[in-house]
Structures are given as C-alpha cells and as structure tokens.
Amino acid sequence: MRISVLYFASLKEALGVGGETVELPATVATTGALRNWLANSGGRAALTEAQALRCARNQRMTGFDEPLADGDEIAFFPPVTGG
Amino acid sequence: MSIRVQTADFDVGHELAEMRRGRFEIGALASFVGLVRDLNDGCGVAGMTLEHYPGMAEQALADIVAEARSRWPVSDIRVIHRVGRLAPGDQIVFVAVAGAHRGEAFAACEFVMDWLKTRAPFWKREETPGGARWVEAKSTDDDAATRWVSKD
Numbered sequence: 485m486r487i488s489v490l491y492f493a494s495l496k497e498a499l500g501v502g503g504e505t506v507e508l509p510a511t512v513a514t515t516g517a518l519r520n521w522l523a524n525s526g527g528r529a530a531l532t533e534a535q536a537l538r539c540a541r542n543q544r545m546t547g548f549d550e551p552l553a554d555g556d557e558i559a560f561f562p563p564v565t566g567g
Numbered sequence: 568m569s570i571r572v573q574t575a576d577f578d579v580g581h582e583l584a585e586m587r588r589g590r591f592e593i594g595a596l597a598s599f600v601g602l603v604r605d606l607n608d609g610c611g612v613a614g615m616t617l618e619h620y621p622g623m624a625e626q627a628l629a630d631i632v633a634e635a636r637s638r639w640p641v642s643d644i645r646v647i648h649r650v651g652r653l654a655p656g657d658q659i660v661f662v663a664v665a666g667a668h669r670g671e672a673f674a675a676c677e678f679v680m681d682w683l684k685t686r687a688p689f690w691k692r693e694e695t696p697g698g699a700r701w702v703e704a705k706s707t708d709d710d711a712a713t714r715w716v717s718k719d
Contacts, residue, residue: 490620492618492620492688492690493618493690493692493701494690494701497701536704540620540623540688543620543622543623543626544623544626544630545627545686559620559623559688561620561688561690562690562701562704563685563703563704564684564685564686564687564688564689564690564704565684565689565690565691565701565702565703565704566617566619566648566659566660566683566684566687566688566689566690566691567601567648567659567660567680567683567684567687567689
C-alpha cells in the first residue's frame with residue numbers, strides 16, 4: 485500500500501521535511517499504526533513525541549483508528565491555531 | 568457562499584456591500600474581523616506567519632459553513648482567511664453572515680469562528696524578541712467550539 489504523508493507547522497519543522505511517499509507493509513493498516521511505523525521504522529520520532537497530534541485522511545480531520553487505503557493522503561499536524 | 572484563503576488583504580466594507588447588493592430579504596448582516604495583536608502571552612509580537620494545509624483548509628471552511636447553514640436559516644456566509652506574513656494591526660480573518668434577523672446572523676457568525684479556530688488547518692508562528700515560536704492551541708478555544716456540539 486502506497487501512502488502520501490504530509491507534515492505541517494511545528495511537526496514539519498521538527499522533522500525537517502514537509503512530506504514523503506511511503507510503501508507500507510500489510511500490518512500497517514490505520515492512521516495510528518502509520519504514525520507509530522513512521523516513528524519507529526522511518527526515523528520520524530517527533531511523530532510520537534509530539535503531544536496532542538492531529539491527523540487528517542484525504543484532507544478531512546480524523547482519528548488514529550481510521551483505516552488506510554492505497555493512495556491515501558495522510559497528514560499529521562499539531563492542534564490548529566488559525567483565526 | 569464564498570470561501571477564500573489568500574495572502575492579500577481584504578476590504579470589509581466592500582465584502583459586506585457585495586453580500587447585501589440586491590438582496591432585500593436580508594435584514595441583518597453580522598461580521599467578525601480577527602486582527603494581529605502586538606502582544607501575546609506576555610511577549611511582544613513583531614509579526615507572524617500563517618501556514619495552512621492547501622486544499623484541506625478550503626474544504627474545512629466549506630464544511631463549517633455548510634454546518635452553519637444546516638443549523639440556522641441564513642442567506643449567505645462569507646469567510647476569508649489570510650496566510651503568509653502579517654504585521655500587528657493586519658487583518659487575519661473575516662467571517663460575515665447575512666440573514667433575515669440578527670439572532671441567526673450573530674449565532675452563525677460566532678459558530679463559524681469557534682469551529683474555524685479548532686477545525687480549520689491554519690497555524691501561526693509568531694516573531695518575538697526571544698525568537699520565533701509556534702502559537703499553542705488554547706483550551707478556551709476548545710471550550711468555545713465544544714459548546715456548539717453540546718447544544719445538539
């Protein structure tokens with residue numbers, strides 16, 4: 485399964501990259517599992533160190549138990565502070 | 568309905584005039600403008616940069632506006648959110664709601680702002696004397712957004 489991952493704001497800064505495309509093993513099936521897999525296998529420790537991280541699947545806010553599908557765009561970011 | 572994410576400034580008078588032009592069923596026009604302050608959390612702020620998630624920011628604003636329209640019988644809602652670098656005194660965000668009566672116009676305007684603050688993917692990075700810092704989300708904003716959920 486191929487997933488496009490995006491990072492924003494302080495998380496992007498901590499990781500030093502705005503996004504990446506990853507090929508996932510079959511065992512990584514949810515947004516939460518992706519977060520852990522990126523932190524542990526992908527060297528993106530800030531993903532599990534960051535407090536109160538939010539995520540979006542295909543540009544809609546979602547939780548960390550959301551199932552993934554091939555071609556998804558998954559974004560991780562800190563709580564929003566616009567307005 | 569109009570939703571814009573842009574670097575350019577906006578003219579509130581022009582926006583409001585466009586919303587009511589030729590619309591004689593509108594009896595109330597409520598609006599809110601958010602501005603950059605020169606002080607935040609006890610620290611001087613020389614300016615800020617607003618980052619957003621292109622695509623999702625517009626979608627999130629559209630979803631919030633659709634939710635407002637499902638809750639109140641309003642005629643029109645307009646949202647503008649600026650991105651990029653802004654200086655103290657600059658306008659950041661504009662929300663306006665046109666309706667027959669003030670009750671729904673005020674309520675929908677406040678609702679859109681409260682949900683925008685917690686659901687639309689924008690982030691502020693402030694320039695302070697101690698260096699740049701990302702603005703942290705406030706629990707008071709979560710409380711303000713949650714009160715609209717518990718009303719259901």
